[in-house]
Amino acid sequence: MTDPLFENVTLIGIGLIGSSLARVIRAKGLARHVTIATRSAPTLEAARALDLGHAYTLSNAEAVADADLVIVSVPVGASEAVAREIGPHLKRGAIVTDVGSTKASVVRQMQPHIPETAHFIAGHPIAGTEQSGPESGFAELFEGRWCILTPTPGTDADAIARLKAFWEACGSTVEEMDPEHHDLVLAIVSHLPHIIAYNIVGTADDLETVTKSEVIKYSASGFRDFTRLAASDPVMWRDVCLHNRDAILEMLARFSEDLASLQRAVRWGDGDKLFDLFTRTRGIRRSIVEAGQDTDVPNFGRNVLKQDAKAGSS
Amino acid sequence: MTDPLFENVTLIGIGLIGSSLARVIRAKGLARHVTIATRSAPTLEAARALDLGHAYTLSNAEAVADADLVIVSVPVGASEAVAREIGPHLKRGAIVTDVGSTKASVVRQMQPHIPETAHFIAGHPIAGTEQSGPESGFAELFEGRWCILTPTPGTDADAIARLKAFWEACGSTVEEMDPEHHDLVLAIVSHLPHIIAYNIVGTADDLETVTKSEVIKYSASGFRDFTRLAASDPVMWRDVCLHNRDAILEMLARFSEDLASLQRAVRWGDGDKLFDLFTRTRGIRRSIVEAGQDTDVPNFGRNVLKQDAKAGSS
Numbered sequence: 080m081t082d083p084l085f086e087n088v089t090l091i092g093i094g095l096i097g098s099s100l101a102r103v104i105r106a107k108g109l110a111r112h113v114t115i116a117t118r119s120a121p122t123l124e125a126a127r128a129l130d131l132g133h134a135y136t137l138s139n140a141e142a143v144a145d146a147d148l149v150i151v152s153v154p155v156g157a158s159e160a161v162a163r164e165i166g167p168h169l170k171r172g173a174i175v176t177d178v179g180s181t182k183a184s185v186v187r188q189m190q191p192h193i194p195e196t197a198h199f200i201a202g203h204p205i206a207g208t209e210q211s212g213p214e215s216g217f218a219e220l221f222e223g224r225w226c227i228l229t230p231t232p233g234t235d236a237d238a239i240a241r242l243k244a245f246w247e248a249c250g251s252t253v254e255e256m257d258p259e260h261h262d263l264v265l266a267i268v269s270h271l272p273h274i275i276a277y278n279i280v281g282t283a284d285d286l287e288t289v290t291k292s293e294v295i296k297y298s299a300s301g302f303r304d305f306t307r308l309a310a311s312d313p314v315m316w317r318d319v320c321l322h323n324r325d326a327i328l329e330m331l332a333r334f335s336e337d338l339a340s341l342q343r344a345v346r347w348g349d350g351d352k353l354f355d356l357f358t359r360t361r362g363i364r365r366s367i368v369e370a371g372q373d374t375d376v377p378n379f380g381r382n383v384l385k386q387d388a389k390a391g392s393s
Numbered sequence: 394m395t396d397p398l399f400e401n402v403t404l405i406g407i408g409l410i411g412s413s414l415a416r417v418i419r420a421k422g423l424a425r426h427v428t429i430a431t432r433s434a435p436t437l438e439a440a441r442a443l444d445l446g447h448a449y450t451l452s453n454a455e456a457v458a459d460a461d462l463v464i465v466s467v468p469v470g471a472s473e474a475v476a477r478e479i480g481p482h483l484k485r486g487a488i489v490t491d492v493g494s495t496k497a498s499v500v501r502q503m504q505p506h507i508p509e510t511a512h513f514i515a516g517h518p519i520a521g522t523e524q525s526g527p528e529s530g531f532a533e534l535f536e537g538r539w540c541i542l543t544p545t546p547g548t549d550a551d552a553i554a555r556l557k558a559f560w561e562a563c564g565s566t567v568e569e570m571d572p573e574h575h576d577l578v579l580a581i582v583s584h585l586p587h588i589i590a591y592n593i594v595g596t597a598d599d600l601e602t603v604t605k606s607e608v609i610k611y612s613a614s615g616f617r618d619f620t621r622l623a624a625s626d627p628v629m630w631r632d633v634c635l636h637n638r639d640a641i642l643e644m645l646a647r648f649s650e651d652l653a654s655l656q657r658a659v660r661w662g663d664g665d666k667l668f669d670l671f672t673r674t675r676g677i678r679r680s681i682v683e684a685g686q687d688t689d690v691p692n693f694g695r696n697v698l699k700q701d702a703k704a705g706s707s
Contacts, residue, residue, distance in 0.1 A: 208691030269614035280674040282648045295680045300583035303687040310678035313671035334596045357627035360594040364624035366609045373617040377522030379693040
């Protein structure tokens with residue numbers, strides 16, 4: 080084992096992201112000692128049972144006392160409380176980062192509570208699945224994915240470089256941007272898609288004319304794709320909506336305008352307009368596959384044949 | 394090989410569905426002779442090169458002369474023209490069916506042109522991928538999937554039974570419903586999801602504040618899921634919109650109402666309302682996985698690790 084990047088790493092929050100970090104740190108020897116903290120006793124016990132770290136505590140303050148790197152992986156609405164707790168206990172030179180899906184709000188919440196003697200750099204690994212909890216993590220989650228850091232002006236360049244090296248060691252490629260731009264980008268590529276997915280699943284659930292069992296049986300014709308995103312962690316996504324409000328409202332407004340125009344084309348039978356839009360969007364898919372951000376195997380290459388056998392008997 | 398279900402099958406249209414039918418018919422010996430017709434000469438040549446049938450023609454009229462079963466797999470807007478062409482040439486007792494995504498319109502378009510001496514039964518296999526063309530088909534496409542038949546009152550029971558046996562031999566489970574109910578069900582499980590996906594991809598494509606390369610780079614955070622549906626065949630989907638107008642407008646109205654209410658919750662910071670919706674939708678996902686209609690492997694089990702390696706070098 081080569082020298083680890085950090086002596087002591089503390090993970091606050093041990094859900095999908097936190098537990099994936101614990102696993103990749105162990106797998107690649109990125110720290111000598113890992114302390115795990117979470118406010119939920121059952122979650123802490125689950126982390127212990129999974130042997131995710133070396134020390135376990137319910138106290139965030141205690142957890143950071145020796146830490147060289149603190150990674151906060153909690154719903155963004157909890158960021159300020161965590162920063163307030165850990166601020167006074169941080170070691171000189173410690174780096175504090177997070178993994179939240181909104182960045183301007185996290186910077187506003189956390190930065191003021193981190194002392195001058197430590198370094199705060201907000202971050203966001205663009206990686207995840209629809210699952211949550213310490214059992215759902217895996218060491219390869221960050222491999223080949225992007226990680227965005229949003230340091231504010233004046234942040235110590237050496238601290239940024241060390242955090243960048245950490246994410247690269249996890250398998251990610253690191254980009255820097257300012258928090259506001261991050262929030263605008265994520266509003267369209269992530270927040271709007273999740274909100275739309277939650278919304279359409281809700282609409283389907285409310286129908287009186289089509290039964291729920293029909294929605295489920297015939298979901299492979301399109302609907303099922305949306306249900307994956309709509310199965311994501313409700314607390315995390317509630318907080319994203321509350322903490323990236325302006326960018327989300329802006330994207331929702333644009334989406335609704337476009338949808339009204341598309342609806343008009345359906346109502347008035349404007350086939351050319353429909354055809355033009357439906358053709359233009361194919362190009363984006365091609366670009367995403369070419370950029371290595373999705374598979375080009377049909378239906379995402381998912382294998383449901385074995386489970387599908389049940390269809391015949393239900 | 395057991396006795397085939399039909400002596401002569403004619404496939405009109407040889408895209409994803411038609412060519413998958415050709416492949417499963419051959420793989421399972423479901424017909425003695427397969428005739429392939431399409432109005433596009435290059436597509437016909439592609440089908441011949443793939444050795445998908447026994448006879449090839451650009452004339453639909455010629456193609457059906459000896460057919461016991463005719464399966465029309467064309468965009469629904471072309472249904473009437475095809476029915477008009479083949480009607481006068483159908484053999485006594487021939488069964489004519491289709492695979493279109495809307496059914497009331499297809500019945501209206503085709504039924505009047507099929508003579509009393511033949512049997513018309515509209516149908517819709519709930520199977521597909523985002524790809525199109527004769528190269529994209531595969532014999533297992535219908536395995537473990539549902540196929541909906543929408544016979545009108547008075548349809549010959551024996552003809553229905555024979556068509557049902559055919560789809561079962563392709564691996565599907567057959568359900569019957571009336572055309573109008575089919576169109577309502579598919580409007581929510583398939584048509585609305587596709588329209589929403591096309592729309593959101595269009596909205597992203599139009600942004601001035603976020604670059605297209607950012608949309609593509611960070612698409613794994615949600616957006617990429619929508620791009621798969623939005624890469625579907627534009628002609629097919631234009632026709633679906635034009636031919637299931639009323640049910641689609643009804644579902645769009647409901648969706649937009651719900652979205653306006655969700656948008657209000659974001660604007661006013663109504664976290665409880667957001668949390669309630671985001672929790673409710675998880676249950677639907679669970680039901681779909683339990684019904685064997687989707688995989689429960691995270692991220693659909695898609696494997697982009699190899700391609701993702703490119704992310705680091707771009």
